[in-house]
Amino acid sequence: MTRIDPVWATVTELSRAFGARTLSPVDAVEALLERIRRRDPALHAFIAVYEADARLAAEGADRAIRAGHRVGPLHGVPIALKDLVDLEGRVTTGGSKVWAERVSPVTATLAERLIAAGMIVLGKTHTVEFAMGSWGTNTHLGTPRNPWDLAVHRTPGGSSSGSGVAVAAGLAPVAIGTDTGGSVRLPAAWCGIVGLKVSAGRISTYGVLPLSFTLDTPGPLARSVEDAALIFRVLNGPDPRDPQTLAWAPADPLPTLRRGVAGLRIGVMPDAERAGVDTDVLAAYDAAVETLGKLGARIVRPALPHRFSDYAAATGRIIGAEGYRFVGHLVDDERLPVDPHVRPRIQIGRGVSARDYLLALAEREERRRAVAAALADVDALLTPTTQTPPIPIDQADQSGTAAHFTRAVNYLGLCALAVPDGFTAGGLPLSLQIVCHAGEEAMALRIGWAYEQATDWKQRRPPEPSTAKA
Secondary structure (H helix, E strand, O other): OOOOOOOOOOHHHHHHHHHHOOOOHHHHHHHHHHHHHHHHHHHOOEEEEOHHHHHHHHHHHHHHHHOOOOOOOOOOOEEEEEOOEOOOOOEOOOOOHHHOOOEOOOOOHHHHHHHHOOOEEEEEEOOOHHHOOOOOOOOOOOOOOOOOOOOOOEOOOOOOHHHHHHHHOOOOOEEEEEEOOOOOHHHHHHHOOEEEEOOOOOEOOOOEOOOOOOOOEEEEEEOOHHHHHHHHHHHEOOEOOEHHHHHOOOOOOHHHOOOOOOOOEEEEOOHHHHOOOOHHHHHHHHHHHHHHHHOOOEEEOOOOOOOOHHHHHHHHHHHHHHHHHHHHHHHOOOOOOOOOOHHHHHHHHHHOOHHHHHHHHHHHHHHHHHHHHHOOOOOEEEEEOOOOOOOEHHHOOOOOOOOOOOHHHHHOOOEEEEEEEEEOOOOOEEEEEEEEOOOOHHHHHHHHHHHHHHOOHHHOOOOOOOOOOO
16 A cells, blocks of 8 residues: 555545554654644644644554554544634634633534544644634734745635645644634635535534624535545534534435536526636636536526625624624723724624614525525536635735625525635636535535546645745
8 A cells, every 4th residue: 555645645545544554643643743843833824733632642543543443434633623612621712812811611512523533633723813804814813824825925714714724734634614604615715625614503513612603604624525524424413502403413425425416407606796706716617617517417507586795794794793792892892902804893793783683684584595496406506716816915805805705605504615626827726616505515525526536636735945845
């Protein structure tokens, strides 16, 4: 069996190597910790690295596997967690200097499930403060650097910025993010990796610092679609501590992952939505649609009842109102070191009356029904994930959002997968968004896997500094 590089191996490859005992979790963790030590000072993906505990866990996993006590395919596989995910006794800042010493009172359900599966937590990754931002910037705790451009500091995507950078740059094989308006898919898109946005309630949010209890959804950022499927399989399912999860039965996407797209009805976005989208983004999108058509999918053009832009303000009102409930007392206190870009985003909620908030939720339900009817005969809807490739940090409009194509998915209660679909001439990643009906994560993963197998985008790696070894 060919020996793999633990720094660039996928979860699937690590699992196979650990099972065959051609690679030890100890060696994998050590290689990743060494790369983090060497590369993260420049990349700034991690806010905390748990070196000693990761080594202990790797030694325990290695002994258990050698003794025939492997608990499952993820035993010994390292993972990084967004700094919204509570681990009891450890600091979880939510990206806020205000919470620099906030010690987690509980362990999040999703962390419990990952650890029970034998996964090894490498550390916590940076996030936009209070998860309220799409560019990936953080004024006080620092903005992770998009690894695809060594010369220009570009947007990593937010709010799960550190998770995206860590996976893309070979610091972790997989990471957890959260997505309220695009915060898993945007960093996945701009960092050239895979990101799964699940339906609300699919994965428990217990122990995850909240932004919007209506729209928050945790999910994986990974190097392959199969890796995202493996993590989703472990994380999804009912949790009595999160009532939203009780509506869903556990799902396993792996049995249908390789069924292909032949015969599926896949919709493309209306031509009107192409306005304002970068030409490289559109070219990659059109090529991806063509690829899926050649694989046997039936490409159709559903008539959508609204423009994507129609959902942006409504989504912002819901996020603002619910976010203000949680951290309004912090953003209203001008003495506290709250990110000046985040403060006004949260303070939108201060001006939303109870009536306006309830009307916004009622309007959301009406729009959800209208879109469900429009998409009733399609298995998926394709859009670009972003309107542009990653842009220089200093060009990001902090009063605007990069979540044009992603917010609608949260607002409408759908699920979606972001997968790499090309690169610009300058080597910046581009991304395809595969949107599916609520609860149809397996379908999104199935379509994404078929597309991924027909292309070689996931083989690309970011450039390495000339002074650093690959």
